[in-house]
Amino acid sequence: VTVDKKAKSRAMAQIRTKDTAPELAVRKLLWHQGFRYRLHVRSLPGTPDIVLASARVAVFVNGCFWHRHPSCRRASIPKTRPQFWLKKFDANVRRDRRANSALKKFGWSVVVIWECEVRDSAVLMARLSPLIEGHRRRVNASFAAIKLGNPKAD
Numbered sequence: 298v299t300v301d302k303k304a305k306s307r308a309m310a311q312i313r314t315k316d317t318a319p320e321l322a323v324r325k326l327l328w329h330q331g332f333r334y335r336l337h338v339r340s341l342p343g344t345p346d347i348v349l350a351s352a353r354v355a356v357f358v359n360g361c362f363w364h365r366h367p368s369c370r371r372a373s374i375p376k377t378r379p380q381f382w383l384k385k386f387d388a389n390v391r392r393d394r395r396a397n398s399a400l401k402k403f404g405w406s407v408v409v410i411w412e413c414e415v416r417d418s419a420v421l422m423a424r425l426s427p428l429i430e431g432h433r434r435r436v437n438a439s440f441a442a443i444k445l446g447n448p449k450a451d
């Protein structure tokens with residue numbers, strides 16, 4: 298199977314697919330760090346994959362190909378019909394950018410985790426450590442302030 302064929306079959310699905318393996322890995326790590334979250338919150342711009350409501354943090358777990366991870370080898374351009382793909386990629390990147398700025402305007406922090414970062418657990422921990430540290434501080438400051446919401450285990 299060529300890269301192009303794989304890409305086309307993915308194009309049939311939604312751009313932002315739910316419950317991908319990288320997303321599950323990030324969820325699992327956050328869960329074990331004591332986070333409770335909501336998933337795929339449609340009422341927020343861009344439908345963030347993981348929402349830490351009490352901390353007002355929206356997490357996106359992005360596929361490198363579709364969301365164009367800068368200088369990542371996974372963000373290749375299919376050899377056939379490059380114009381078609383470039384247009385599609387451009388639309389995706391613009392959509393991500395719009396969602397990001399809308400969330401920030403509403404007072405949310407945005408964390409983007411790239412698919413390739415999830416594969417290396419040290420890199421993933423490094424990316425999530427500011428979140429985890431902030432979480433610990435809040436828990437220590439006021440346990441009562443932590444809203445558990447409606448946790449859903451994986």
Ligand SMILES: [Zn+2]
Pocket residue numbers: 361366369370371372411412413414
């Ligand atoms: Zn990447």
